[in-house]
Every structure is written in structure tokens, then in C-alpha cells.
Amino acid sequence: MYLDPMMPRLVAAILVVLLLGLSLRAIRQPYVFGYLLAGILLGPHGIALLEDEQILMRLGSAGVVLLLFFVGMEVSPNQLIERWRVAVIGTFLQIIISVACVWPIGIYLDWAPERILLIGFVISMSSTAILSKLLKDEHMSNTSIGQNVLLISLAQDLAVIPMIIVLSLLVGQTMHADTGNIWLQIAGAVSMLLLVAYISVKKTLHLPLKKLLRNDREMQLFAALTLCLGLSLLTGLLGLSTALGAFFAGMIIRAARETHWVSRSLESFRIIFVALFFVSIGMLINLRFIADQWLIIITLVLLAMLTNTFINAAILRSLGETWRDSMYAGTLLSQIGEFSFVLAAVGIQAHIITEYGYQLTVAVIAITLLISPSWIIVTKHMLKIPSTRRDFPTTRT
Numbered sequence: 580m581y582l583d584p585m586m587p588r589l590v591a592a593i594l595v596v597l598l599l600g601l602s603l604r605a606i607r608q609p610y611v612f613g614y615l616l617a618g619i620l621l622g623p624h625g626i627a628l629l630e631d632e633q634i635l636m637r638l639g640s641a642g643v644v645l646l647l648f649f650v651g652m653e654v655s656p657n658q659l660i661e662r663w664r665v666a667v668i669g670t671f672l673q674i675i676i677s678v679a680c681v682w683p684i685g686i687y688l689d690w691a692p693e694r695i696l697l698i699g700f701v702i703s704m705s706s707t708a709i710l711s712k713l714l715k716d717e718h719m720s721n722t723s724i725g726q727n728v729l730l731i732s733l734a735q736d737l738a739v740i741p742m743i744i745v746l747s748l749l750v751g752q753t754m755h756a757d758t759g760n761i762w763l764q765i766a767g768a769v770s771m772l773l774l775v776a777y778i779s780v781k782k783t784l785h786l787p788l789k790k791l792l793r794n795d796r797e798m799q800l801f802a803a804l805t806l807c808l809g810l811s812l813l814t815g816l817l818g819l820s821t822a823l824g825a826f827f828a829g830m831i832i833r834a835a836r837e838t839h840w841v842s843r844s845l846e847s848f849r850i851i852f853v854a855l856f857f858v859s860i861g862m863l864i865n866l867r868f869i870a871d872q873w874l875i876i877i878t879l880v881l882l883a884m885l886t887n888t889f890i891n892a893a894i895l896r897s898l899g900e901t902w903r904d905s906m907y908a909g910t911l912l913s914q915i916g917e918f919s920f921v922l923a924a925v926g927i928q929a930h931i932i933t934e935y936g937y938q939l940t941v942a943v944i945a946i947t948l949l950i951s952p953s954w955i956i957v958t959k960h961m962l963k964i965p966s967t968r969r970d971f972p973t974t975r976t
Contacts, residue, residue, distance in 0.1 A: 588628050588629065591621075591628055592617070592621055592628060592629060592858075595617050595620060595621060596613065596614065596617045596854060596858070599613035599614075599616055599617055600613045608952070608953070608956075609712075609713065609716060609952045609956075610854075611709065611712055611713070611857055611952050612949070612952050612953065614853075614854050614856075614857035614858050614861065615857050615858075615860060615861040615948065615949045616861060616949075617858050617861060618857065618858040618859060618860060618861020618862040618863075618864070619861045619862070619864050619866065619949075620861075621858070621861075621862070622858075622861060622862030622863075622864070623862065624862070624864060624865045624866050624867065625866070629858075629862060640821070640856065641848075641852045641855075642708075642849065642851070642852030642853035642854070642855055642856040643707070643708045643711075643822050643853070643856055643917070644807065644808065644811050644821055644822050644824075644825040644852075645807065645825065645845060645848055645849040645852055645853065646708060646711045646712060646715070646822075646849060646853050647707065647711055647822040647823070647825045647826040647829065648807045648825040648826065648828055648829040648832075648845070648849075649711075649715060649829060649842065649845075649849055650711045650714065650715060650720050650729065650826060650829060651825065651826040651827060651828060651829020651830045651831075651832070651833065652829040652830070652832050652833045652841070652842065655721065655833075656775050656776075656778045656779040656830055656834070657779050660775065660776070660779055662726055662727065662730055664898060665727050665730050665731060665895070665898055666730040666731060666733070666734040667734065668894075668898065669727075669730075669731045669734070669891070669894050669895065669898065670731055670734035670735055670738060672890075672894045673703050673731065673735070673890055673891060673894060674699070674700065674703045674735075674738060674742075676890050676894075677699045677700075677702050677703035677886070677887075677890065678695065678696060678699030678700070678703070679699075680699070680886055680890075681695055681698045681699040681702070682695055682699070685698070691931070692749065693746055693749040693750055693929075693931050694926075694931050694932060696745065696746060696749065697746060697922060697923075697925075697926045697931050697932065698940075700742045700746075700919075700922055701915060701919040701922050701923060701940060701944070702883045702886065702887065702915055702919075703735065703887075704735050704739070704915060704916035704918050704919045704922070705728075705731065705732050705735060705887065705891075705911075705912040705913075705914060705915070705916045706732070706914050706915070706916040706917055706948055706951070707729075707732045707733065707735075707736055707822060707916060707917070707918075708853070708856060708857070708916075708917055709914055709916075709948060709951055709952070710728055710729060710732050710911060710912070711729070711732075712853065713911065713952065713955065714728070714729060714911075723900075723904065724904050724907060724908050724911070727895060727900070727908055728908050728911045728912050731891070731912060732912065732916070733823060733826065735916065735918070736820045736822065736823060736916075736918055737768065737819065737820065737823065739820075739918045739921060739922065740764055740818065740819070742922060743921075743922070743925055746922075746925060746926070746929065746931065747925075747929070750929045750930070750931060763817055763818050764817060764818035764819060766817065767814060767817025767818060767819045768819065770817070771814065771819070771823065771824075771827055774827055774831075775827070775830070778830055778831065778834045781834065796840075796844070799840050799841075799843075799844045800844040800845070803832075803840075803841045803844045803845050804845070804848075806828050806831070806832065806841075807825050807828050807829075807845070808825075809828075810824040810825065810827060810828040810831075811824040811825045811828070812824070814827075820918075857948075860917070860945055860948055861945070861949070863920075863941055863945045864942065864945045864946065864949070865938065865941075865942065868938055868942060869942055869946075872939065872942070875939070876939065876942050876943060876946065879939070879943045880943055880946050880947055880950070883915055883943060883947060884913040884914065884947055884950075884951075884954060885913075887909070887912055887913040887914070887915075888906070888909040888910050888912075888913040888958075889909060890909070891905075891908060891909035891912040891913075892905040892906045892908065892909030892910075893905070893909075895908050895909065903962050903964070906958070906962055907958065907959060907962055907964050910954060910955050910958040910959075911955060913947070913951060913954060913955075914947040914948050914951035914954075915943065915944045915947045915948070916944075917944075917948075919940075919944050920941065920944060923937055923940040923941060923944070924937075926940070
């Protein structure tokens with residue numbers, strides 16, 4: 580009898596995720612924490628049951644796309660347009676202040692300007708995946724706090740493109756700053772803004788083949804995937820984030836008032852692929868490296884999370900939010916985002932940072948993602964933010 584050698588590993592991995600999930604549910608912790616722990620345990624730096632983090636990362640990227648698709652179905656385009664100042668001004672100030680905080684440290688350590696900018700860019704990013712997951716679980720996607728942090732996070736994702744261009748120009752790698760690509764990205768960004776404006780004005784949209792799909796659950800699945808992944812592909816071809824395209828696809832579904840069957844068709848896919856994404860992040864955490872460099876890593880993690888918390892809180896307070904809401908929003912944005920892995924990879928390829936610096940950056944990013952849910956829960960309790968969850972845990976994760 581032939582047994583696929585991957586089958587025992589797959590069963591063991593699913594069992595580990597299940598046991599960790601049930602354990603965390605018992606102590607009222609978010610499932611994200613369990614997925615990250617599973618990645619640490621199962622990955623190449625743990626028991627090495629799963630070793631190819633690149634494959635898992637690619638599969639997990641589909642989870643981020645689906646996650647943003649679901650978030651888009653809960654967000655009103657009119658409310659997003661009303662909050663444009665938060666996205667544009669908030670993101671710009673966050674990046675500038677983050678770089679300014681790193682600058683004196685870089686001067687003291689005799690860093691080159693491009694290294695100072697790289698580290699500032701890295702810590703200025705927040706995790707769209709973590710935020711989207713927590714906002715959805717807490718039913719906060721359509722609240723003032725939820726929309727503020729989501730807008731800032733999405734704007735940060737868009738800001739990765741000019742960040743890479745700036746770094747490439749500083750180190751003389753002008754091929755990344757091709758004029759044609761820049762204009763393509765600008766055209767893509769303008770197109771997405773026009774799409775939001777159109778949805779806002781139109782109020783209700785009609786999907787093609789709507790009547791044919793209504794009673795065909797099998798084809799509904801493929802129709803939902805086509806819309807979600809199709810618009811993601813389009814934004815990717817335009818040089819933008821694929822998750823951004825999925826977010827706008829979700830807004831189209833909301834405007835078409837077809838969220839019920841789309842949610843039902845894709846919910847299971849979303850759960851599996853989002854879990855894969857966070858497992859792949861956990862696999863990046865090198866426990867031996869952390870044990871050797873624990874003092875500097877802990878120091879950098881605390882500095883990064885506290886800096887992000889207070890910078891974002893101060894920015895949102897200056898834009899008119901209350902101090903309590905601003906502090907909570909700052910906490911939600913405190914982790915370093917998954918796009919910072921991309922910036923770190925650009926840094927080592929361009930010789931802006933060394934291999935040691937790259938490993939240190941990856942460790943700090945991954946640990947902020949790991950402890951972020953707990954930090955948010957503690958801060959929420961301290962600020963006495965009322966829970967918006969209908970129950971815990973919800974049937975969706």
C-alpha cells in the first residue's frame with residue numbers, strides 16, 4: 580500500500596493547530612496567536628515538521644487576499660471617503676516621525692542614510708493581516724476606530740512602492756525606479772480611487788450572471804473566487820498590493836448586496852489560508868538566534884511597539900479622535916507589518932544591511948506580530964474599551 584510521505588506531516592500539523600486553538604480558546608486568546616505558535620513549533624527552527632516556509636508563505640498570501648476581501652464586504656465606501664485625511668495625513672506623518680526617531684540612533688551608530696531610511700520604513704509599517712483579522716473577529720470593521728486603523732494600514736501598504744523606489748535610488752539601483760512602472764502604479768492607484776468614488780455614487784451595483792448564480796451553490800464558489808482573485812490580479816499587474824484589489828472587490832460585493840452567498844462560499848477557504856499565512860510567519864522565528872540575541876531583540880521589540888503605539892495615538896489625536904480611542908488605535912497599529920519583510924529583503928539584496936541585520940530585523944518583525952494580539956488585549960482592558968464581540972469565540976475565526 581502506498582502512503583504519501585506528506586500525509587503524516589499534514590495530519591500532525593492539523594492536529595497541532597487544533598490543540599493549540601482549543602487551548603487558546605479556553606484562556607480567551609485569539610486564534611492568530613495559536614497559528615503563530617504552531618509555525619514556531621512545526622517550522623525549521625522547531626521540530627522541522629514543516630520546512631518550506633516559502634510555499635506556505637505563498638499559500639498564506641492567498642489568505643491575506645481573502646481576509647481583505649471579507650473586510651471589504653463590511654466597509655462603507657462613503658465612510659472611507661469621509662476619512663481620507665486619516666489615511667493620507669496619518670500615514671505620511673507616521674512614516675516621517677518613524678524615520679525621525681531612527682535618525683539620531685543611526686547618526687550615533689554611523690549608519691549610512693539609506694540604512695536609516697530602511698529601518699525607519701520597516702518600523703513604520705503595520706500588519707494589514709493582523710488588523711483585518713482582529714477587526715473582523717471583534718466586529719469592529721465598521722466602527723470609527725476600525726476604519727481609521729484599516730485606512731492607515733492600507734495606505735502604508737501602498738507606501739511600500741515609493742519606499743522601495745527611494746531606497747533603490749539611494750543605492751544607485753535605478754532599474755527599480757523605471758518610469759513606466761511608476762506611471763503604471765499611479766494609474767492603478769487613480770483607478771482604484773475612481774472605483775471607490777463610483778461605488779459611493781452608484782449606491783447599488785448589479786453583478787453579471789446574478790440570476791443564473793442565485794440557486795447554483797457550486798458555481799457561486801467559482802464566481803466569488805473569480806471576482807476576488809480577478810481584481811487582486813488586476814491590482815498586482817498594476818504594481819499595487821493584491822490584497823488591496825481584494826479589498827475593493829469586497830466593496831463591490833457589498834454594493835451589489837450579495838454578501839450572504841459570497842461569505843458562505845469562501846468562508847472555509849479564508850480560514851484555512853489565513854491560518855497558513857500566520858503559520859508561515861511563525862516559521863520565520865529562529866529560536867536559537869533569539870536565544871543568542873535575546874537582550875537586543877527584546878529591547879528593539881519594546882522600542883518598536885511603544886514607538887508605533889504613541890506615534891499613531893498622537894497622530895490620530897491631532898486629527899480629532901479622543902485620547903482613549905487614539906491610544907487603542909495606536910495599540911492596534913503597534914506591530915510591524917508583513918510588508919516589512921519585503922523591505923528587509925530589499926535591504927539585504929541592495930547590501931543596505933548585513934546578514935546579521937537581516938536576521939535581527941526578521942526576528943523583531945515576527946515577534947511583534949506574535950505578541951501583538953496579547954498587547955492589544957491588555958491595552959483594551961486598561962483603557963476599558965467595551966467589547967463589540969457577540970460572543971467568544973465566534974463561529975468564524
